[in-house]
Amino acid sequence: MMVAPVTKICICFGIFLTLFLCLMTANYDYHTLLPNYWKYRNTNQIAVLNKVSNYRYFPTKQTPSQHIAFLKVHKTGSTTAQGIFLRYGLKRNLTFVVANNKSTYPNVISIEESVIPGYNIVPPPKGRRYEILCFHVVYNRSAFEGIMPNDTKYIGIVREPFQQFKSIIRYFDYAKHNKYAQFLRQFLQNITLSKNKENHNPATTVLNNRMAFEFNFPLHLFDSFSLHEVKQYLQKLDEEFDLVIINEYMEESVVLLRRMLNWDVQDVLFVNLNVNQGSSDLNKVGLKEVRLYRKYAALDYELYNFFLKRLWKQINSYGHDILEEISYYKLLRKNLESFCNSKETPILIVEESNWSSSFQVTHEDCDFMRQGEFWYLNEIMKQQYSKKTVY
Structure with a gap:
């Protein structure tokens, strides 16, 4: 005799929870300072940084x-x-x-x-x-x-x-x-x-x-x-x-x-x-x-x-995009310092990213x-x- 009321209560609670989550999502501040982590790979001769998405901050108009x-x-x-x-x-x-x-x-x-x-x-x-x-x-x-x-x-x-x-x-x-x-x-x-x-x-x-x-x-x-x-x-x-x-x-x-x-x-x-x-x-x-x-x-x-x-x-x-660029730039700088302090690799290749076309760094650039x-x-x-x- 108690099954139907319990079911109704569960359905009502589910609807309320769904509405609450939708409202919270709509008001969420996507500019919150959250860390961004970037994958990168190294080979014997080059260090490569890469990030691909639909948004490009380059080339600037x-x-x-x-x-x-x-x-x-x-x-x-x-x-x-x-x-x-x-x-x-x-x-x-x-x-x-x-x-x-x-x-x-x-x-x-x-x-x-x-x-x-x-x-x-x-x-x-x-x-x-x-x-x-x-x-x-x-x-x-x-x-x-x-x-x-x-x-x-x-x-x-x-x-x-x-x-x-x-x-x-x-x-x-x-x-x-x-x-x-x-x-x-x-x-x-x-x-x-x-x-x-x-x-x-x-x-x-x-x-x-x-x-x-x-x-x-x-x-x-x-x-x-x-x-x-x-x-x-x-x-x-x-x-x-x-x-x-x-x-x-x-x-x-x-x-x-x-x-x-x-x-x-x-x-x-x-x-x-x-x-x-x-x-x-x-x-x-x-x-x-x-x-x-x-x-x-x-x-x-x-x-x-x-x-x-x-x-x-x-x-x-x-907005949030600049926070991603900051994370990217910090990692790039870290790789740059490591490259400039070592003679193991002759060149640092930086692949195209959201914010830059591909470019290379040499040890002559480090000296500069x-x-x-x-x-x-x-x-x-x-x-x-x-x-x-x-x-």
């Missing part, structure tokens, strides 16, 4: 952007990023903005000022115009616009401030005998006890909110922090920069860069440069030092956090990617002005 202003910020991984622009421009004989040696180093236009035609940059060759700016100089939109084409893409780079701070201490050798942690602690203790004189002129140091200085934050904010004014200036930078690369998400940033510039995948390949592999007692500093530095470098932290959030908003705006900044500068000077730099 838009013209590649070849006018670039890259703000090369000290100790942010900027040399690695800069190499992408140097190689792209050299291969296409584009005209670079170069220093006229007013600064100590020929690869630095200025660490205190922006570009000043007739003073700290060499005029472009006759009949040419500047196309790529990627050497150290302080950002100034009006100064940049005065020398760069109207369709220039503006790219910056930042790094987690405390990591940049430690890198600066080590790179510029602020402490002898590898006592970097001791120097760091004493420095942070001193600035909490008395007003650091370097605060009054941030142009004279690389230890005081250097990223904010090179992004040309108003100088009075280095002495008197105002969150309202900081947010106003960040909004200005948001409108002026097409992309700000995040060091900790370099590969994600480069994939986004490729799409913004309409470049090929092989144009944005890189190997890491200027990476300090040595041991350092800076790894022993703790949360106390981090908290002190957060107060001292408030401008850098506001800058970094702002563009970190913006990077992921920009990535998500491309490993060259230092001075080598590139010499090649630029020979190509543009038929002469070498002196350093």
Whole structure:
């Protein structure tokens, strides 16, 4: 006598469950950050990457952007990023903005000022115009616009401030005998006890909110922090920069860069440069030092956090496909590093994918990617002005 009611209940529950699952599926966010795994195979002589689907992000129908202003910020991984622009421009004989040696180093236009035609940059060759700016100089939109084409893409780079701070201490050798942690602690203790004189002129140091200085934050904010004014200036930078690369998400940033510039995948390949592999007692500093530095470098932290959030908003705006490309690019980069560090295979063949036509990488290409900044500068000077730099 109870079979029919039970059957009806089961049927009703089944209908309800089906409707519920349909509604959940309809509202599912397919842009959720899910990992994508790629199959790849190796042979004795070649490493091959391949992914096939109906969607193609190449060849792009838009013209590649070849006018670039890259703000090369000290100790942010900027040399690695800069190499992408140097190689792209050299291969296409584009005209670079170069220093006229007013600064100590020929690869630095200025660490205190922006570009000043007739003073700290060499005029472009006759009949040419500047196309790529990627050497150290302080950002100034009006100064940049005065020398760069109207369709220039503006790219910056930042790094987690405390990591940049430690890198600066080590790179510029602020402490002898590898006592970097001791120097760091004493420095942070001193600035909490008395007003650091370097605060009054941030142009004279690389230890005081250097990223904010090179992004040309108003100088009075280095002495008197105002969150309202900081947010106003960040909004200005948001409108002026097409992309700000995040060091900790370099590969994600480069994939986004490729799409913004309409470049090929092989144009944005890189190997890491200027990476300090040595041991350092800076790894022993703790949360106390981090908290002190957060107060001292408030401008850098506001800058970094702002563009970190913006990077992921920009990535998500491309939808799920860009996440697949990021996974693909990371695997390609891993294979590239392995290939460049080994002589077992003469060539790396990269098969056609959703985002790239097939191409090859040779060990000569690896050597090209490993060259230092001075080598590139010499090649630029020979190509543009038929002469070498002196350093």
